[in-house]
Amino acid sequence: MERSCELLLLALLVAAMAASLPLALAYDPSPLQDFCVADAASDVFVNGLVCKDPARVSAGDFAFSGLHAAGDTANALGSRVTLVDARAVPGLNSLGVSMARLDLAPGGLNPPHTHPRAAEVLTVVEGQMHAGFVAADGTLFARVLSAGDAFVFPRGLVHFEFNFGDRPAVGIAGLGSQNPGLIRVADSLFGATPALTDDVLAKAFRIDAATVQRMKAQFATKK
Template structure:
């Protein structure tokens, strides 16, 4: 008799556990079915950007035009000190990217053109060469340099946050498109951070070991002060 009671007790416990599991599954199904699924969030760029992105534009005002962007068709102006131009298609230019985790840019490089050492703090980058030849590379956190000369149709990846560059290889113009893993990848160009800012010459000299005369010359070229 005692043995039979133990078996019945175990059976009851098993039934109770099964009921709990069934109730939990039912709750999950109900919660999922009632959840609001949002396909997209076209940015209201008139509002302020936040770490979570822009607020959504009213769905009733969204049209097909919001999901297409023609800003990368035209070549950028390469008549400048770096003989190059970067035309972004980030969320600020293409609001439909808001919350989708990707963006793009067009790179135009004239002969001797260069996109100086820079970083994207918020994204990795995939570079696709459309025209000409481009020498590109990045520096790892272990200070190992990876450089490759790319031709039309070839691609190269630059991991998030690492210093990297692109430069024309040869005497022809080059064009490339960059795809980023964020709608707002961010951009900081090392030369501009040092020599186009108010970072003082004595501190730059102390922290980079550069000659102060050279620092002042570079500041005069790029418009920095201090």
Template sequence: MASSIFLLALLALSSPFALAFDPSPLQDFCIADEMPRVFVNGFVCKDPKEAKAEDFFFSGLDKAGDTNNKLGSKVTLVDVQKIAGLNTLGVAVARLDIEPYGLNPPHTHPRATEILTIEEGTMYVGFVTSDNKLFSKVLNKGDVFVFPKGLIHFEFNPGTKHAVGRASLSSQNPGLIRVADALLGSKPSISDDILAKALQLDRKTIDWLQSQF
């Protein structure tokens, strides 16, 4: 029995799924040091003796993001790039501002599950599973919704007032892939023939769509 438990634990630790998560800290903290020219899965640790309170601090999420854009939305992300002390801790936070009828377009976070809390207004949110099933909900102030890691999701403001959400993410560097940007705005561009076949559209329409990005 003991040998079986040990074997299962060894397999779990060696699986790609287990290694996909942010690394667990082996000390109190590991403040990101961006100066050394060493590439690792994260950042090199700053000498703990040089740590200061500012390494764990960020100010500004009380301020609304600039939503003066085509989408009418703005995400203000606080990750390891903004708080060096988040390195190895596996969390990040974001503020989401959406104007009436604005949209945070379909996107994924390849390294993080997201939990969203509505602080002001109303949002229609949803995510799509790997078998193309949509889970969606209209959220109001105080409501909470979870987007599983890696799945395409979106937030839309169907109301007439500015909406604000606060998101927590299970990675110090969640990553962001916007579906439309990735397909139509890649550099260099994906072949018209490929996109036309994938999206079942003619090449003229594909060319027009790419011009918007």
């Protein structure tokens, strides 16, 4: 009985302190050194990438060349994303940021996808794009962007970019993670390995099994 009373008093004390003190939450811990350049040669698996010995770090670990070059959009989607993350620039490791160049041919699409670990801000530098995202309640937020316009995609929400114009469009994106991740909605569902069952996909999309099989065949050819 005495032990129970002590635990109850402790719980009440913690609750009182929580009610009177501000609560601080953080997504990623702050870096504890100037930099943590990724060591690609390490086979140690951690949440992120192992740091290289600072004595072996050079300016090249923080640099990337190539964003001036147009990505190859000669594919079924008419789009190409050039990602600059911690694998491309080892110096981004632990800093919580990355970037990408998006090229869209006329009629090109960066299909509906999510970045599970990053919010994104897209700036159009050439042409026009129809860009948008879908909120958790199903609301679509979208607009046409011209050169100099920017648009924000909240972390984890499905979003897309489409070039409805007659000339190429280019955008530069900043992402709030060194490894934002990429989940393309259609590819993930119809191209999963092992495959999702036809029954699951048919019921989810309210289509028949024959249509599911045709969809799976489309994505199987892209692997």
